[in-house]
Amino acid sequence: MPLRAFPFALQAALCVLLACALGGCALLDLLPRSSPGRPAEQVRRARASRGDSAPMDIQDTSDVRRLPDEGQGGEADGSVFRPRSGGSARGLAARLAPASQSLSGFADLDAPLAHSIAFLSRRPHGEAALVQPGGSLSWGQLLQTAQELRDLLPALDADPGLLSEHFVWYELSPAPLVTGYYSPEVAASLTRRPGFETPLYGLPPDLRRASGEEERQGRPKVYRAEGGAIVPYHDRRDIDLNGALTGQGLEIAWVASPVDAFLLQTEGAGVLVLPDGTRRRVQFAASNGYAFTGLGELLLANGALPRERLSRESIRAWCLENPERTKELMAQNRSYVFFELRSGPTVGAMEKPLTALVSLATDPSLLPMGAVAVLDLGLPGSNAGAPVGLHGLVLAQDVGSAIRGHRLDLYLGGGEPAARLEANLRASAGLHLLVSKNALRSNAYTRGQ
Numbered sequence: 001m002p003l004r005a006f007p008f009a010l011q012a013a014l015c016v017l018l019a020c021a022l023g024g025c026a027l028l029d030l031l032p033r034s035s036p037g038r039p040a041e042q043v044r045r046a047r048a049s050r051g052d053s054a055p056m057d058i059q060d061t062s063d064v065r066r067l068p069d070e071g072q073g074g075e076a077d078g079s080v081f082r083p084r085s086g087g088s089a090r091g092l093a094a095r096l097a098p099a100s101q102s103l104s105g106f107a108d109l110d111a112p113l114a115h116s117i118a119f120l121s122r123r124p125h126g127e128a129a130l131v132q133p134g135g136s137l138s139w140g141q142l143l144q145t146a147q148e149l150r151d152l153l154p155a156l157d158a159d160p161g162l163l164s165e166h167f168v169w170y171e172l173s174p175a176p177l178v179t180g181y182y183s184p185e186v187a188a189s190l191t192r193r194p195g196f197e198t199p200l201y202g203l204p205p206d207l208r209r210a211s212g213e214e215e216r217q218g219r220p221k222v223y224r225a226e227g228g229a230i231v232p233y234h235d236r237r238d239i240d241l242n243g244a245l246t247g248q249g250l251e252i253a254w255v256a257s258p259v260d261a262f263l264l265q266t267e268g269a270g271v272l273v274l275p276d277g278t279r280r281r282v283q284f285a286a287s288n289g290y291a292f293t294g295l296g297e298l299l300l301a302n303g304a305l306p307r308e309r310l311s312r313e314s315i316r317a318w319c320l321e322n323p324e325r326t327k328e329l330m331a332q333n334r335s336y337v338f339f340e341l342r343s344g345p346t347v348g349a350m351e352k353p354l355t356a357l358v359s360l361a362t363d364p365s366l367l368p369m370g371a372v373a374v375l376d377l378g379l380p381g382s383n384a385g386a387p388v389g390l391h392g393l394v395l396a397q398d399v400g401s402a403i404r405g406h407r408l409d410l411y412l413g414g415g416e417p418a419a420r421l422e423a424n425l426r427a428s429a430g431l432h433l434l435v436s437k438n439a440l441r442s443n444a445y446t447r448g449q
Helices: 008-021 040-050 086-094 106-121 139-156 162-166 212-216 236-241 258-267 295-301 312-321 323-331 416-424 437-441
Strands: 081-083 128-132 135-138 167-172 177-183 185-189 198-201 222-226 229-232 251-255 269-273 279-287 337-342 359-361 372-380 387-398 407-414 426-428 430-436
Touching: 086 162, 086 167, 086 372, 106 139, 106 387, 128 139, 135 139, 139 162, 139 167, 139 372, 139 430, 139 437, 162 167, 167 437, 177 258, 177 269, 177 416, 185 258, 198 258, 198 337, 236 323, 251 258, 251 279, 251 337, 258 269, 258 312, 258 323, 258 337, 295 312, 295 323, 312 323, 372 407, 387 407, 407 416, 430 437
Parallel strands: 177 407, 185 269, 359 387
Antiparallel strands: 081 167, 128 135, 167 430, 177 426, 185 251, 198 251, 222 229, 269 279, 279 337, 359 407, 372 387, 372 430
16 A cells, blocks of 8 residues: 555554554453443344345355364363353453554444455355364354354444354464564566666466475475476576576566565565656565575574664665675575566455455464454553553454464555554464354354264
C-alpha cells in the first residue's frame, strides 16, 4: 500500500506500537469479565442483508479425531492447543479492542473474513486441515467457524463476550513469537537505465516444482532439466554473480541496488515507485526452493557488524559502503525469489488482499490458512509503563518460508511507519485459536481409534 494512501489511523496505531516495541516486549495479563446472551435476531438479519443462506451442513467425510471441547483439558495427550473455560474465554473476549488494529469496529472484519470464507469454500470440507497429537480439525469446521464469526460481527461491538458463547478458545502453548512483515516501497524503473541496474526477475520458464511423491523419491523441491538430467534450480550465486539468467529477457523491473532487490525478496512483495511517480506492485511468483538466510544473520556470522549494531539503517549503510563484500555475503543466502507485476492491493498465499494488523502468515501445520484466532500482542508503553498493544481477531491468510512452528508473521501494511515497526517487532504473544462450538458438535469429524 503506498504511503500516500496509508490510512491516518493506521499510521497512528503503528507509531504507538513502534514506540512500544522500542521499549521492549511483555505479555499482558488477561483479566476475566462477564458478558450477556446471544443475538440470534441480529445474526439472522446480518445474514439476510448479505443474501447468505444459513451456514452449510457439513457432512461427515473425514476420518479425524476432534480437538478437545471446552473443559476437556488437552494437555495429557501432548496437544499444543488447550481449551479455555467459558469464564476465562469471556474475560479474554472483553479485552478485544478493534481500535488497536486501526479498525473502526468489528464490522471492518467483514471483507477480510469474506476472503477467508472464499478460500475455505474451495477446500475439501471433510478432510483434515489441522492434525495435532490432541486431535484434528477439518476444513469444513474452519469454514463454519469463519461463517459464524462473520454473522456475529454486527453484534460484537456491543457484546464481545458473544465470542465466548459461540466459540471454543484454544490457547496455543508455548506462546508464539510474533514478528512483522510489510510491503516496502522501492524506487525502480521498468527499463534498465543509469541508476537502476539491478534486475528483478520474473518466473523462469525452466523452473519446475516437484510433487510430494517426486520429493519422496529424491527429486529436488525446485528443479530444472540440464542435459537430460534433473538438477536443483540455480541458487543466488548462480543468478547474481554468475549470470545464469542474464540475456533471457526475464527482467520485469530494475532497482537501484542489490540491497533493494534483497529487501523485496525478503518481504516477498512490494511497491515499485517509478521515475514518473507512478506505482506498480510486485508480488511473489516462485522461489528456487532453498532455505532463506537473512542479511543481518549473514553480517553477524561473517563478523561484518556486531549484534548491538544490527538495525535496518546500519545494515543498509554497511552494504552501500561495501558493495563487493555485500554481493558475496548475499550469495551465501542461496534462496532466490521471482516476481510478477500486479495491479491492486498486496495479496497473500490465498490470492486474496491482506489486511494490515489482521492478516497473519503462519505455519499451516500449526495454524492452517483460513483459521480464526485472537492475538494478544503485549508491548510495554512509553507513558509510565502503561501497557498498550494489539488485542484483536486475526486471520491466517498467508505463509512464509521462514515461518515455522510457533512463529507468526503479522502483516503491517505498507510505507515507512510499517517499515519502522517491522524492524523492531519481535515479541512473545498470546494466541487463541477460535473454533465454532456448533462445528465441533457437528458431523464434521469422526473420533479416532
